[in-house]
Amino acid sequence: xxxxPLVGILGGMGPAATVDFYSKLIAATPASTDEEHLKVMIWAxxxxxxxxxxxxxxxxxxxxxxxxxAQRLKDAGAAFYVVTCNxxxxxxxxxxxxVDLEYLSIVEVTAEHLAALPYVSSAGLLATDxxxxxxxxxxxxxxxxxxxxxxxxxxxxxxxxxxxxxxxGSLTAEQERALVxxxxxxxxxxxxxxxxxxxxxxxALSAEDSPRPLIDPSILLANQVVQKASAWNK
Amino acid sequence: xxxxPLVGILGGMGPAATVDFYSKLIAATPASTDEEHLKVMIWAxxxxxxxxxxxxxxxxxxxxxxxxxAQRLKDAGAAFYVVTCNxxxxxxxxxxxxVDLEYLSIVEVTAEHLAALPYVSSAGLLATDxxxxxxxxxxxxxxxxxxxxxxxxxxxxxxxxxxxxxxxGSLTAEQERALVxxxxxxxxxxxxxxxxxxxxxxxALSAEDSPRPLIDPSILLANQVVQKASAWNK
Numbered sequence: 001x002x003x004x005p006l007v008g009i010l011g012g013m014g015p016a017a018t019v020d021f022y023s024k025l026i027a028a029t030p031a032s033t034d035e036e037h038l039k040v041m042i043w044a045x046x047x048x049x050x051x052x053x054x055x056x057x058x059x060x061x062x063x064x065x066x067x068x069x070a071q072r073l074k075d076a077g078a079a080f081y082v083v084t085c086n087x088x089x090x091x092x093x094x095x096x097x098x099v100d101l102e103y104l105s106i107v108e109v110t111a112e113h114l115a116a117l118p119y120v121s122s123a124g125l126l127a128t129d130x131x132x133x134x135x136x137x138x139x140x141x142x143x144x145x146x147x148x149x150x151x152x153x154x155x156x157x158x159x160x161x162x163x164x165x166x167x168x169g170s171l172t173a174e175q176e177r178a179l180v181x182x183x184x185x186x187x188x189x190x191x192x193x194x195x196x197x198x199x200x201x202x203x204a205l206s207a208e209d210s211p212r213p214l215i216d217p218s219i220l221l222a223n224q225v226v227q228k229a230s231a232w233n234k
Numbered sequence: 235x236x237x238x239p240l241v242g243i244l245g246g247m248g249p250a251a252t253v254d255f256y257s258k259l260i261a262a263t264p265a266s267t268d269e270e271h272l273k274v275m276i277w278a279x280x281x282x283x284x285x286x287x288x289x290x291x292x293x294x295x296x297x298x299x300x301x302x303x304a305q306r307l308k309d310a311g312a313a314f315y316v317v318t319c320n321x322x323x324x325x326x327x328x329x330x331x332x333v334d335l336e337y338l339s340i341v342e343v344t345a346e347h348l349a350a351l352p353y354v355s356s357a358g359l360l361a362t363d364x365x366x367x368x369x370x371x372x373x374x375x376x377x378x379x380x381x382x383x384x385x386x387x388x389x390x391x392x393x394x395x396x397x398x399x400x401x402x403g404s405l406t407a408e409q410e411r412a413l414v415x416x417x418x419x420x421x422x423x424x425x426x427x428x429x430x431x432x433x434x435x436x437x438a439l440s441a442e443d444s445p446r447p448l449i450d451p452s453i454l455l456a457n458q459v460v461q462k463a464s465a466w467n468k
Contacts (some may be wrong), residue, residue: 032404041276
């Protein structure tokens with residue numbers, strides 16, 4: 001029997017998004033018994049300082065806690081890891097300087113996927129202030145000649161409200177509707193697709209309610225993990 | 235800020251049941267921000283040998299892999315751990331001999347809960363052959379003067395089929411209906427409640443479809459974890 005590589009998941013940011021990612025990873029795995037599923041370690045420390053507060057408002061730096069988590073995954077023997085929080089990716093290059101363990105970037109996986117879609121020239125971003133301010137998707141999309149489309153200030157406020165509501169487990173139908181309206185405004189500005197560029201967004205906006213195809217980076221990342229893990233011993 | 239204890243989850247048996255438990259743990263946690271959630275490490279090694287094959291048919295002993303998982307959780311600093319598989323509990327006393335780390339037993343938590351319900355004198359068990367053959371619930375229930383009610387051979391076969399289908403991600407409506415019929419047969423034999431005594435059962439039988447109150451040990455265990463973790467520093 002081939003020993004599968006240990007897949008590291010740095011989660012907890014937030015916990016519900018971690019559950020969502022693990023669930024999508026399981027769905028992406030071709031398995032008909034427990035034994036055929038991936039070997040996974042999840043380090044979920046929800047006390048990692050808020051990424052938006054850190055990037056936008058000079059709050060506590062999350063890097064040390066991310067370094068700690070990555071080190072735990074490395075110590076346990078993870079072959080590589082993923083981080084189930086888009087905003088945290090702004091800190092990962094610095095984490096990598098301290099913990100020499102490869103990670104799959106949810107941002108890069110998504111940008112590559114979008115670049116390969118012939119009908120997409122601009123992508124609407126539903127993301128945290130952290131992810132947008134850090135320019136994570138804007139840079140990756142621009143590198144593929146794709147135009148990022150961002151909400152206006154009021155729309156971005158509604159996005160943040162929905163994200164924090166998912167984290168609090170208190171999302172209302174009104175907040176869900178507001179998110180659909182923001183997505184519609186992005187389409188009005190020319191977005192060909194809506195990118196759920198925060199791992200809480202798929203928990204607040206369904207593909208059915210999205211006015212254009214909803215690109216879920218968590219699913220893309222899950223597929224990439226399965227592909228990388230299955231190629232590990234070959 | 236009080237540092238929360240690290241909660242260990244020994245999962246992967248199966249993966250979907252692990253997601254289900256983590257999801258219930260999050261729901262059981264009184265939190266309105268990421269930071270208020272529990273710090274969790276999940277060790278999900280789905281290659282732990284099948285518990286039913288081991289107990290019923292003399293298959294490979296899962297103890298070494300369980301010991302390995304428990305050791306990983308202990309090494310990472312877990313304050314205590316839970317195992318999201320009922321059948322695996324048959325091996326935990328031996329695991330404890332090798333890894334000195336406290337675990338909360340899903341079986342004991344459930345038996346204590348049932349013993350405190352005034353209307354319950356007998357409990358129908360939907361469980362794997364492993365859990366039933368090891369007598370895990372029968373012993374705990376008997377200690378509280380509760381009568382366990384088990385399916386007949388055909389019913390038990392339907393239960394196992396549903397459980398393996400959940401693990402394979404291939405549960406059919408027919409298998410779900412068969413499970414409801416088994417639950418009804420347990421009620422016919424006098425069961426006051428139906429115990430989802432395998433962590434895959436809540437993914438195959440909903441509380442709404444159960445002919446009597448469905449007792450979900452995963453929820454009871456999640457509540458117990460939250461209680462124990464919040465009392466940790468007091």
